[in-house]
Amino acid sequence: MTHSGKNEQSIKIRMWKYFAVFTMLILCLLWILQIILFGTFYKTMKGREMRESGNEIKVSCKTLSSEHIAEYIERKSFEQGISIYAFDKDGNVLSTRKHPRPEWINDSEKNEVYKVLENREEAIYRHTEQNFKMNVASYATKIYDADGNEFYLYMKSPLLALNSTAKILRTQFFIVSVLSLAIALVLSYFTAKRFTQPIVKITETANELAAGNYDAHFDGGGFREIEDLADTLNFASSELKKTDELRRDLLSNVSHDLKTPLTIIKSYAEMVRDLSGENKEKRNEHLSVIIDETDRLTYLVGDILDLSKMEANIDTLEREKVDLKEIVNSVLKNFAVLEQNEGYEFITEIEPDCVIFADYSKIYQVVYNLLNNAVNYTGDDKTVKIRITQTGGKVLFEVIDTGDGIAPDKIDKVWDRYYKTGKNHKRGVNGTGIGLSIVKNILILHGAEYGVKSEVGHGSDFWFKM
Known part of the structure; x- marks a missing residue:
């Protein structure tokens, strides 16, 4: 048997045992409640029934004369199928003049009522009638007629032969228990089998995922909870696949971007x-090239470290009033050599007093990366426009190029780590494709709005609003 088969068999046996034990516990609980405690429950319920009836009679008698009380009690006795009597302190039983009741109550019972009600208003007790040799549940309370005369209300009801009743119930319950246990064992076996199959499949698929097969698909087998688990694992598998692809892209891009300057150096x-x-x-001249390429490596490593710090949430902000015009002018000084040597043109449209509350060095990094991205991808006219305006109480910063633009299905991906839209850029692209990812993380850290507007063949407009 394979390791997978052994696991499936083990899970089936455990689940079958759990179902079986649960079923037996339920049957034991029912046995205790229905058989062992049957007599106690029955006597308690009988006493409660007579007390409720006695309280009802007590309330009704306050508006009746003694003769009407007798009629009322006779009717209640007939309706409820129990013996109900009312008698005074001399032992005289109330009865109607037309239909005198036979006194199925003896003096010992009356004396017992006097005794139990000596210091209280009502009492529930049991006694044995010697004449009939049966147990009787009794209830006694004091009642008053409309004139305020006091009487003793006495109710008694024979308790059924509990032993024979319990014997019948035990026999029936034993048969029901055996059948229920047998059915439960069979059902639990097939239920366990039904449950274990998708769990085992998920386990096997998880092992494939752990082995590096990110195309593995999880199936919940039709159970809602397991389906939810399968969906979660499928999502995790998809994310792991993306991460693996990003890792490969990173290795490829970093290897390429490190190899070139190292070879030159x-x-x-x-x-x-x-x-x-x-x-x-x-x-x-040669040492100058070595220094430039070393600076390029430093810039590359710095970008990777910055992104790692921001994604690990260990980067902090030092906010202050920042003039975006000042930052743009400072960044453009770094690109002045492109204007002089390569014919690039940087057009600025900046409204006055565009001040934001932000971390100066990080916003500088955002502006530099956006401008560097525009330079790398702008069109043949080598034109890049920087526009800063105020709108709705916020400052809107835009960097606009005249390049090939971005396809609609790729716009959301430009902010991803290591993503590059293509190789048809006008200059050799520095970095590993993480510049825009750094921009995104810095802007999120500031709580800023950001985005890109682009149309294929008509350039791109990268913007943020703070």
Whole structure:
């Protein structure tokens, strides 16, 4: 038997045992309640029934004369099928003049009523009638007629032969218990089998997922709770697949972006060693390239570290009043070489007093990354527009390029880590595709609105509002 088969068999046996034990516990509880405590329940209910009836009679008698009380009691006795009597302190039983009642109550019973009501208004007790050799449940209370005369109300009802009744119930319940247990065992076996199959399948699929098969699909087998679990695991599998793809993209992108500057650094270092070591002008030129490529690596590593810190929620903000115009002018100084050497044009439309409350260094990073992204993807005219306006009490910042634009199905992906829209950019793209992800995380940290408006063939407009 395979490991999976053993697990399935083990789960079935455990579930079958749980169902069986649960069924036996229920049957034992019913046995205790219906058989062992049957007599106690029966006597308690009989006493409660007579007390409720006695209280009803007591209330009604306050508006009746003694003769009408006798008629009322006779009717109640007939309706309820129990013996009900009312008598005075001398033992005289109330009865109607037309239909005198036979006194099925003896002096010992009357004396017992006097005794139990000596210091209280009502009492429930049991006694044995010697003449009939049967147990009787009795209830006694004091009642008063309309004239305020006091009488003793006495009610008695024979208790059924509990032993024979209990014997019948035990026999019936034994048969029912055996049948119920047998049916429960059979049903529990098939129910356990029905439950275990989807659980075992989920376990097997989870093992496939753990082994790296992110296309594994979980099936709940039709059970709502297990279906919910399967949906959650399918979602987790999908996210793991995305994470694995991102990891591969990261390794690919980082490897590529690290390889190029490292190759250049090594090549120029060898040139300094072998060729230009004695030529000061050439040596400085080659060392300048090495320094530039080292700065590029530093920038790359810094981006990765910044993103890691923000996604780990260990980055903090130091808010202050920040003039966006000042930041834009500072960032544009870094891109001035592109205007001079490569023909790029940066157009600014900035309204006065566009001040926000934010972390200066992080907003600087946002502006730099958005501008760098626009430079990398702008059109043949090499034009990038920066526009800052005030709207609705907020400051709107926009960076607009004239590139190929972004397809509608890819707009949401541009903010993802390591995502690049394509290779048809006008310049060699620096970084690993995490610049916009850094922008997103910084803006979320500030609670800002952000987005991108783009149309294929008509460029893109990246914006944020604070």
